[in-house]
Amino acid sequence: MIPLSWYLILAAGLFCIGLFVVLTKKSAIGILIGIELMLNAVNINLAAFWHYYTQLNPSQTPLNGMVFLAIVFIVAAAETAVGLALIISAYRRRNTSVAGEMDLLKG
């Protein structure tokens, strides 16, 4: 069957691509999408470790991993919602959604 390391490497790859998207996209929404990718990579790791742990301890039902997954879902949703609200608000004031042009605090 599939070794644990395959999942870890896949998650690492997804995380790295997410980081790349965050660092290189100009559009603020693009940056948000990159963050979603990174959170998904974390979720893959959590699910893989949960499966691994359950397999080693078949008698008990370990729930830490599942609760952690659920919390990541909630945090991802919260982050998207507030992030988009900020972007929409900034777009209304500055008429741009490019992150580099939102420089109101620049001296």
Next chain:
Amino acid sequence: MTAMQIIFLIVAAVTLGGALMIATSRRMMHTVLWLVLTLMGVAVLFALLQANFFSVVQVLVYIGAIAILILFGVMLTRRSMVDAGESLVHKNWWVVAVVIALLFAAIVISIQPWGAAHTPLVELMEFKEPISDLGEALVDPAAYLIPFEVSSVLLLAVMVAAIYIAVDRKGGKS
């Protein structure tokens, strides 16, 4: 190479391919559609890991809600219907790419010596999905009651904050 491994590799290729297309796509709308493909791949990975509940919740929350919300955001922050053809990417992206490739290589090399990482994940036989146990633990004061209630407070805060920010103050309407 078993059938499971082949399925995993295909799903992984689709997931990473979708993610790469996000990085390279020039049109905002295509970026979101590629994001949906990637999220779908992650949902299939959850199913392969026998986290049935989270596999379905991934589709429900990420594709059904978060991706749709991002689409609404894309529509609300554009001047014209035609997508910008200009590059949405910084011009010295290759520096970032090199650094991140090094980071990836470091991660892969660092998990190689760890023996447990090579344990094959077998199918959990006689396995009842612990949704019911999860539900019990969430409302058990000795277990996860605090995260359960705090998450509802977090959602309330999100709703209040996002509506406060997004809806104009004067008149309460846009």
Next chain:
Amino acid sequence: MLSDWLYIAIFTGIALFLPGVAIFLAAVLSPKKPDPIKTSTYECGMETVGEAWVQFKVQYYVFGLIFLAFDVETVFLYPWAVAFNKVGLFAVLEAILFIAILLGGLIYAWRKGALEWV
């Protein structure tokens, strides 16, 4: 069980295959006589004026946001509902508190006038 997902995967494949093949066959069989008028964008018989852009309302975002909050809530409430027969009265009160807090967010949106579709 993984065989459950095998069936879902096969069924999804069939569900995509049936309409796909139907459309493909129809595309092969149907006549193809395009002309510039026929393939132009349809707007009530009027000429398409520029690349005019309809401004979207912020209400779309607000509804999407509240939907997102209630959708995420399912992650917690469905396990609770599955375990409903096993938990005590105290757990039910906790879940009701959870729902009440969410209802608070809805009432805030209502009071703020964000639920009006103008």
Next chain:
Amino acid sequence: MSFFRDPVVFLTQWLNGVLAGWGLPPAWVQVISFTIGGAILATGAMLFVTILIWGERKLLGRVQDRYGPNRLGPWGIFQSFADMLKIFIKEHITPVGVDLIPYNLAPILSVAAVLMVWSVIPLSMTMYGVDLSVGLLYFVAVGALGELGIIMAGWGSNNKYALLGAFRAVAQLISYEVPMVVSLLVPVMLAGSLSMNEIVKQQNIWFIFISPLAALIFFVTQIAEVGRAPFDLVEAESELVAGFNIEYSGLKFGMFFVAEFVHAFTVALIFTTLFLGGWRGPGAEQYPLLGFIYLMLKTTIVYFIAILMRGSLPRFRIDQMMDVNWKLLTPLSLILIAVTALAVKAMQPLSPWISVPVNIVLNLILIYLTQQLLVRYFKRRKIREVGSRNRPVARLEEPVTSTAESEGSL
């Protein structure tokens, strides 16, 4: 005799035996039998719905004092097939500037998203695609793919009306998903499982008799999810030309209609499974085929009730539709969950002869209170004079009597 008792299991075992006899490995036998079963289920669903379209048109015709289709075959029964043949050979017009992949994928995705639900519905005790442990949430999640299909259609068409129509449709769908998800908690709570088979097996008393309000809310949200009258704003001809599918033609256009009809029948099926006991009925355990007939009978009744609503109710305006959802159904369903959870938990030790009537009474009280609240709200609401700044008329010369317009509109 075992064939007539349970033909599906009989045939499956026979097929598996034949395939294994050819020396195929068990995994391949499983894949082949799954493929054949899935293909029969999906094709059967689509064919059955084709026949139902005839029934729907006939009934709608009667509602509107017409004959309905009556030319092809006895009572016009072949009309749907003729229509399908006609739409099959029509030209596919691809407008300029479309985004080819989303444009072509959208109709396929719309149909697939609806068909996929059928894999988790128990058609009888032994006849079901798969007993998924999270079947109910799977049904909700697959709905999200349908929304995606609509967005892809609207976006890919390169038409601002299509895009606007798509976003309106999606706003409607996601809005009505909130009370739907919340009201679905009631059957899950009562059955203690997310598996569809388990929910059916737990319905010794149909759930509609324990919580009629939850069933009502679910029914209304499902009509809105399908996008039929009175919630058919997706096809607002007067405002949005035709909606998200305006740039489609030929069978691609037809696929959206196939999706709508299959969806309408599927939600009736889900409603029956969750609230009307699914395949349960006298003798259904011994003779699974009988259970299938019960299920189809119940589903058809639910489906035709929805059609009667379609034929008799006028269309909502978009702000009214949003108000109904966010200001009525969503708070009501949240309150209902709290009340039901408390009542069921408090009366768990009592016998069902006491707890079920109390639950029904509680539900009826909630319905009555809501109705009173609405009546008082509409009495208090000031109806603006016709001709005032807020309700202008085209010609102000003729005085307009306000009596005809004074009825409050929800």
